[in-house]
Amino acid sequence: MTNWLPNLSEGSGPLYLRLADRIESDIGAGTLPAGEKLPPQRNLAYDIGVTIGTVGRAYALLRERGLVSGEVGRGTYVLGRGIDANDNIEIAAVAPREGTRLAEPPIGKLRFDSTAAPDVGQGKIIETILSAITRDHPQEVASYTRSFPDHWFEAGRHWLSRNGFKPQADSIVPTLGAHAAVISAISALTSPGDYILFEHVTYTQIARSAGLVGRRMALVESDENGVDPEDFERVCAQKHPAMAFLMPTGQNPTGTIMPAERRAAIADIARRYNVLLIEDDLYGALTDDPTPLLAEFAPERTFVVGGLSKSVAAGVRGGWISCPLNYRHRVRVAHKMTTGGMPFLLAEVCAQLVLSGEAAAIRARSLAEINARLAIARSTLAGHDFTSNDGVPFFWLSVPEPWHSGTFKNAAYEQGVLIDDEDEFKAGRSDRVFHRVRIGISAPHNRQDVATGLAAIRRLLDEGRAGYDSFG
Numbered sequence: 001m002t003n004w005l006p007n008l009s010e011g012s013g014p015l016y017l018r019l020a021d022r023i024e025s026d027i028g029a030g031t032l033p034a035g036e037k038l039p040p041q042r043n044l045a046y047d048i049g050v051t052i053g054t055v056g057r058a059y060a061l062l063r064e065r066g067l068v069s070g071e072v073g074r075g076t077y078v079l080g081r082g083i084d085a086n087d088n089i090e091i092a093a094v095a096p097r098e099g100t101r102l103a104e105p106p107i108g109k110l111r112f113d114s115t116a117a118p119d120v121g122q123g124k125i126i127e128t129i130l131s132a133i134t135r136d137h138p139q140e141v142a143s144y145t146r147s148f149p150d151h152w153f154e155a156g157r158h159w160l161s162r163n164g165f166k167p168q169a170d171s172i173v174p175t176l177g178a179h180a181a182v183i184s185a186i187s188a189l190t191s192p193g194d195y196i197l198f199e200h201v202t203y204t205q206i207a208r209s210a211g212l213v214g215r216r217m218a219l220v221e222s223d224e225n226g227v228d229p230e231d232f233e234r235v236c237a238q239k240h241p242a243m244a245f246l247m248p249t250g251q252n253p254t255g256t257i258m259p260a261e262r263r264a265a266i267a268d269i270a271r272r273y274n275v276l277l278i279e280d281d282l283y284g285a286l287t288d289d290p291t292p293l294l295a296e297f298a299p300e301r302t303f304v305v306g307g308l309s310k311s312v313a314a315g316v317r318g319g320w321i322s323c324p325l326n327y328r329h330r331v332r333v334a335h336k337m338t339t340g341g342m343p344f345l346l347a348e349v350c351a352q353l354v355l356s357g358e359a360a361a362i363r364a365r366s367l368a369e370i371n372a373r374l375a376i377a378r379s380t381l382a383g384h385d386f387t388s389n390d391g392v393p394f395f396w397l398s399v400p401e402p403w404h405s406g407t408f409k410n411a412a413y414e415q416g417v418l419i420d421d422e423d424e425f426k427a428g429r430s431d432r433v434f435h436r437v438r439i440g441i442s443a444p445h446n447r448q449d450v451a452t453g454l455a456a457i458r459r460l461l462d463e464g465r466a467g468y469d470s471f472g
Contacts, residue, residue, distance in 0.1 A: 004026070004031065004032065004039075005044075005047055005048060006019055006022040006023060006048065007022060008022060008048065015050055015054050016054045016055075016057035016058045016061065017058075017061070019050070019055065020057075020058040020059075020065075023038070023058065023062055023067070024062065024065065024067055027078055033078065034078055035077060035078060037075050037076065038068065038075070038076040038077070038078065040075070041055040041056055041059060042055075059076055066079065105418055108416055109413070109416050109418050110416055110417050110418065110444055110449055110452065110453040111440075111444060112412075112417055112418055112419045112440050112441065112443065112444070112453055113419055113420050113440060113443075114440050114442065114443040115252075115394050115440040115442055115443075116309060116310065116314035116442060116443060117308070117311050117312055117313055117366050117442065118366055118369045118370065118373075118442040118443070119445070120362060120365040120366055120369055121365070122312060122362045123313075125362065126313060126316065126349065129349055129352050129356075129358075133345060133348050133349065134345075137344070137348065140344040140348075141344055141345050144341060145341055145342050145343060145344045148342070148347070150169070151355060152172075152174045152347050152351045154169050154351075154355065155320070155350065155354040155355050156169075156172035156174055156320030156321075156322070156354075157171075157172055158355065159285075159306055159307075159308075159320060159354050159359070160281070160285075160304055160320055162281065162284070162285055162293060163291070163293060164292055164293070164296050165292070165293040165296055167322035170328070171322045171325055172320050172321070172323075172328075173320065173321050173323060173328060173332045174319070174320055174342055174347050174350070174351075175307075175319040175320060175335050175339075175342070176317045176342065176343075176346070177307050177309060177317045178282050178305045178306060178319045179205060179209070180317075180319060180335060180338070180339050181303075181305045181320065181321035181335070182206050182278055182280065182305055182321075183206070183209050183210070183213075183338060184321070184331050184332075184334040184338055184339075185243070185276075185278055185303050185305075185321060185323070185327075185331050185334070186209075186210050186215060186243060186278075187213060187337070187338050188327070188330040188331045188333070188334035189276055189330065190215060190243050190276075191242075192213065192215065193216065194215055194216065194241070194242040194243070195216045195217070195218040195239045195240065195241040196210050196215045196216070196217060196218065196241060196242065196243050196244070196245060197218045197219075197220055197232075197235060197239070197243070197244035197245065197275070198217055198218070198219060198220070198244075198427035199220055199222045199227060199427065200220075200221070200426060200427065200432045201253060201254065201422060201425040201426055201427070201434065202245065202251070202253075202425060202427050203245075203252050203280065204424065204427050206245055207245075207427035207428065217427055217428040218235050218239040218241050219235070219427060219430060220235050220244075222251075222254070222256065225256065225258060225262055226248060226251060226258030226259075226262055227246060227258065227262065227266060229262055229265035229266055229269060232244075232265075232266055232269055233269045236269060236270075236272075236273035236275055240273070241275055242275065242276065243275065243276040243277070243278060244270065244275055244276070244277050244278065245278045246266070246277060246278065246279055246280070246294065247279075247280045247281075247284070248263055248279060248281075248284065248291075249284030249291065249293075250283030250284050250287055250391075251283075252394070252425070253394065253396050253420070253422075253425045253436075253438035254387060255387040255389050255392060255394070255395065255396050256387075257289055257291065258291070259291065263292065263293075263294045263297050266294065267294060267297035267298035268297075270298055270301060271298060271301065275301070276301050276302075276303070277294060277298060277301055277302040277303065278302075278305060279293060279294045279295055279302050279303065279304045279305065281293065281304055281306050282305070282306055282307060282309065283310060285306055285310075285311065286311055286363075286367060286391035286393075287389055287390065287391045287392060288390070288391070295322070302324070303321055303323050303324070303331075305319065305321045305322075306320060307319030307320065308359060310393065311359075311362070311363040311366045311367070312353060312359050312362045312363055312366070316346055316350055316353075317346055318346065318347075318349070318350030318353070366442075367391050369442075370392075370441070370442055372447060373393075373441040373442070373444075373447060373450045374388055374390065374395070374441065376447060376450050376451050377395060377439070377441055377454055380451065380454040380455060380457075380458050381397070381454065381457070381458060381461070384398070384400075384458075384461055385400075386398060393440055393441055394439060394440040394441065394442075395438070395439055395441070396436050396437075396438055397437050397438075397457075398434075398435060398436050399435050399436065399461070400464070402464070403435065403464070404435065405421035405422045405423070405434070405435055405437050406421045408437055408460065409421040411460050412437075412456070412457060412460060415456040415459070415460060416453070416456060417453045417457060419437050419438065419439050419457075420438045420439075420440075421437050422434045422435075422436050422437065422438075424438070425438065439457065441454075
């Protein structure tokens, strides 16, 4: 509501309480109907001459009273009396209008905090495959999946093959994405209380999920060449981790590519200390890096994970894990138990995408688009310190003095750009400070949006703190 401003001239008590009461009164009078979006806190604070903290406390009090609901990045919406924040009424009131996309960022913001595959027209291809599956397999679509056809395993074997790594079809478990693959292996092959080894910064959704199922974190040091073998051995000797989660090629968020000699050393240490290895190759599969996979050095203990999310389509939840043969059945059962089972429709879509060659064709278009966007990034940010790899849809940017990564993230948000600071990637409480942010370039709609967002980042880097006012 652009013309609404609360009148705080009446009433007594602290300003935040008067503001909350005024908003409640306007809700009751119908001036602020259910579904109405309240002004952003910063804007309202400026308009009525109070601090942003005052508005924040008022909005928090209204949430406690059950009158509004909201979250960071989405806004605060009126629920009205008698409506619970979890009710479907609230969802309907703030649902996107017909024709909008759920993946859209907040209004006025550009999304550089995602690395899902760019939109290169894959929707039409997937639509055609989906239509054929629902026409040809109505019974399978309507029922639970009780057996897996051979071509689902063949698709995984084909998609995970890279460099000298060529898994057997009977080592493959189809999964609901790479994340589900990793958690299935952790659930099947470790026990509550076991340590799982992670780098200090990594894909933290795995670490958080492992913590939810009772596993503990052990952190290992890394440098510009990836995991430090000496520290890896130290952690193995002290913590006795049951498993290690590693991303040897295109590590997220650093982009590091671990050289072959380090992979061999890690494999040898893992063998001596009986540590199982999960090799997340989601980003590695986007590169032309010829370094042998970690699985080639320790095939008896390495689980290779891959999927379609970064190169084809994140929304189809396509993934596979290649297991040492003696572990495959346990991982498959764990996947069923932790996810509810593999749905026929999604598994069949993914298999047909891969085996028809369409997935490879989409990946080629995605890589061309990612590399074009990386070229824009490298040109726009020339002179600043960042790491990037061809084909990998993000870069790891060092923020200069006097920036902290979190403050830089907030400043970027004020400039209309959503990015991730280093804390988003910390697997556990760590004293390591990197002063870096990760910037993904695959989510913006087009290259012009990429250029616009990166230009804003460049301005912040060049202007320093003078370009940002926190309104504290």
